[in-house]
Every structure is written in structure tokens, then in C-alpha cells.
Amino acid sequence: GLTRLDHVGIACRDLDASIAFYRRTYGFEVEHEEVNEEQGVREAMLRINGTDDGGATYLQLLEPTRDDSPVAKFLERNGEGVHHIAFGTSDVARSAEGIGARGVRVLNPEPRTGTAGSRIVFLHPKDNGGVLTELVQTAH
Numbered sequence: 419g420l421t422r423l424d425h426v427g428i429a430c431r432d433l434d435a436s437i438a439f440y441r442r443t444y445g446f447e448v449e450h451e452e453v454n455e456e457q458g459v460r461e462a463m464l465r466i467n468g469t470d471d472g473g474a475t476y477l478q479l480l481e482p483t484r485d486d487s488p489v490a491k492f493l494e495r496n497g498e499g500v501h502h503i504a505f506g507t508s509d510v511a512r513s514a515e516g517i518g519a520r521g522v523r524v525l526n527p528e529p530r531t532g533t534a535g536s537r538i539v540f541l542h543p544k545d546n547g548g549v550l551t552e553l554v555q556t557a558h
């Protein structure tokens with residue numbers, strides 16, 4: 419099942435400026451930074467809290483790496499802001515299959531690679547009350 423809120427994804431135009439904002443305003447620090455070419459993002463994970471199941475909750479700051487990426491398209495339409503939410507699961511393919519069977523469009527039934535080698539699936543925002551929703555299974 420879905421065990422926790424893994425992260426909230428926030429679209430930004432300038433990753434370094436966004437990181438600096440969260441550091442000086444809230445005191446959050448970057449735990450992990452990477453480029454994911456498949457998703458078209460440069461991203462940073464800021465840990466908000468730990469949990470006793472070994473997971474944690476993060477802010478995921480997302481800057482587009484190319485003009486045709488989902489985050490670039492989102493910024494063009496909406497400007498900076500909340501882009502998606504992500505729930506943690508111990509079995510992403512199985513969770514996606516179950517949710518898909520309840521009538522939600524699964525954007526990529528074959529999980530893709532997310533932050534730090536995690537496996538991720540996206541669910542269509544139009545079937546989730548306007549919220550782009552991600553399922554994530556951490557690598558460890």
C-alpha cells in the first residue's frame with residue numbers, strides 16, 4: 419500500500435535561487451542533487467523530516483533542462499509553483515496497477531528511474547482532481 423507522502427514537486431526557473439530561498443527562509447538543506455535527462459529536470463531534494471519506516475519527506479525542486487520537458491511546459495503555462503505530489507510505496511508497479519484498475523490513467527505503467535535510482539510512475543492529473551500524482555519506490 420501507500421505508506422507516506424514522499425515529496426512535493428515544485429517547478430522553478432532557477433534551481434540554485436530556489437535552493438537558496440528554502441535555505442535562508444526555512445533552514446532546509448539539500449540532501450541530494452542530480453540531473454535526470456529522461457524526465458528533463460535538474461533537481462534537488464530537501465529533506466523535511468525522517469520517518470521510522472526508513473523513508474522521509476522531501477521538497478523536490480525542479481528546473482527544466484529542455485524546452486519540451488513536462489516542467490518547462492508547466493512553467494510556460496502556470497509559472498513557478500507546485501507541480502506534483504508523490505506517495506511512497508513498497509511496490510510501485512503493483513500500486514500503479516491497483517490504482518489504474520480503479521479508473522485512474524497510469525501515464526507510464528512501466529516504472530521509470532527517479533531520484534537516486536528510485537522507481538517512479540505518474541498518474542494523470544485529470545483523474546486526480548487536477549493533481550499530477552507520482553508513486554515512488556525508493557532504491558534501498
Ligand code: CMX
Pocket residue numbers: 427457459478480488489491492501502525532533538540542543544548549550552
Ligand atoms: N498538474 C496539474 N495539471 C496539469 C499538470 C500538472 N503538473 N500538467 C498538465 N496539467 C493539465 C494541463 O493544464 C491540461 O489541462 P487542460 O486540458 O484543462 O488545459 C491537462 O493536464 C492535459 O494537458 P496536456 O497538454 O494534454 O498534457 P501535457 O503535455 O501538459 O502533459 C502530463 C501533462 C501530466 C501528461 C505530463 O506533464 C507528464 O507526463 N508528466 C509526468 C512526468 C513529469 O512530470 N516529470 C517531471 C517530474 C520528474 C520527477 O518528479 O522526478
Ligand code: CO
Pocket residue numbers: 425427478502504552
Ligand atoms: Co517527483
